[in-house]
Structures are given as structure tokens and as C-alpha cells.
Amino acid sequence: MPQSIMAVYEHGLLRPLEPLTLTESQQVKIQILSEPLADKNGHVVESPQIFSKAERRELADALARGAKKTLSEIVIEDRGQ
Template sequence: MSEVITAVYEKGVLRPLHPLNLREQQTVYLQVLPGEPVDEAAEAIQILVAAGLMTPPKKGTPPPNSVSEEERAKLAEILGKIPGKPLSEIIIEDRGEW
């Protein structure tokens, strides 16, 4: 069983923030990750990193360049001319009746 557990280190002991489904005296292996999540999004990212599903950016990596409003409008105009149904309509049809 592999599970990500959030715990707080206090007075030399790791205290889980939620109850654990473990037997008494069960041995577990820990991986300590740097930093502490400040919100649910940060905690989700930390879980994805621990599971190997995401690689955090290296320190000092500049953020990606944002697209200007002009470029965004131009792209929206080009994509709006593509024939066929909008993606939103396809998704709604695929979901079916609620």
C-alpha cells in the first residue's frame, strides 16, 4: 500500500494530520519533501510530486512568457473560424442527460 500522508514534526515525533489505517508496530518508510504547503493547491502539487506524476520547476527558472491580449484575441479569431462544433458543445453532448 502506497499512500501520501501529511504530518507535522513536533517534539521529535511526526504527528499525522489525519487518522492512519496502520497496525500497531507496523514499519513504514518515509520520504521527507521540502517546504510546507500553504494551501490545498500546494498540497495537491506536493502529492503529485511525491507520486512521481509531476516535476516541480527548478529554482531560478523564469516563469513562461504570458500572451498579450492582442495575441490572445488574434488566436481566438483564428480558432473561431474552424468549422465544426465548439468543444463545449461536444463535451455537453458527450455527458448526456443529467
């Protein structure tokens, strides 16, 4: 499966900045892109922030507490019923 990671070049070797899901002696193809990689508009391309399951649950709970209508009320309203 394709995987994109950040690595640092030190003392003639590329050191990954995160664990790799590779088997011992597995061959890989490497494409070198200098950082920062910018899009056409000059914005730096960044990976989306990854949240843990607990953080996602906490965020969902906080959003639910702030809701003024139940989900069923929102669905009925969207359907125009």
C-alpha cells in the first residue's frame, strides 16, 4: 500500500520520522521532495492532523452538547417534512 512519510537525511542515511510498516529486506521506491512543498498558491502542504479515538469521541461529545436540535429533527427539517 502506498505510504507517504517524512524523513531526515543524516550522515548519508534517510531516517524516517515515524514507524514504517515494512518487512525486513523489503524493497521500496523512494521519491525525494524537498520541504516545504508548496502548492500553486504558495501555501505549504501539510498532512491533516490525526486525532486519537479518544480525542475524536471528546470532540463529537462536545459538538453534540452544543446542538440545539436532535439529529432526527435536523433530518426531518432537511427533508422538508
